[in-house]
Amino acid sequence: GVKQLRFVDDARLHARHLSTHAIATRAHIGLTKGEAARSVLVNVIPSANIEVVEVRLSESNADQLLQHARIAVLCTGHDPAELASALALASKLGVPAVPCLSPSVHIAEHRCEVPHQAVSLL
Secondary structure (H helix, E strand, C coil): CCCEEEEECCCECCHHHCCCCCCCCHHHCCCEHHHHHHHHHHHHCCCCEEEEECCCCCCCCHHHHHCCCCEEEEECCCCHHHHHHHHHHHHHCCCCEEEECCCCCCHHHCCCCCCCCEEEEC
16 A cells, blocks of 8 residues: 655645645645645555655756655646646656646646646655
């Protein structure tokens, strides 16, 4: 099973996010999305080491943040360009990646450039 999780995200939860984040509650408002996820997952996977890194994934930090990752789950909300860029960074590092994007976004209508957030499963 999963023993280590690293959430890489500097975005904070706001009340408007509660309808789109499956595990977020009012108690999580103001926390980073990674902190909110950790607060729930420690009860689901108590033996896992869950780390939260409050930065945006970028070309300058991707190597450090995704090193030793077995897989990266890359979530960028509503921005397919950020998702495509994050996928390219993971691919460049040889890290298998699973894209995660809001179902209301049609990725074929967009082009790529810079990543926003990632969750790396180590």
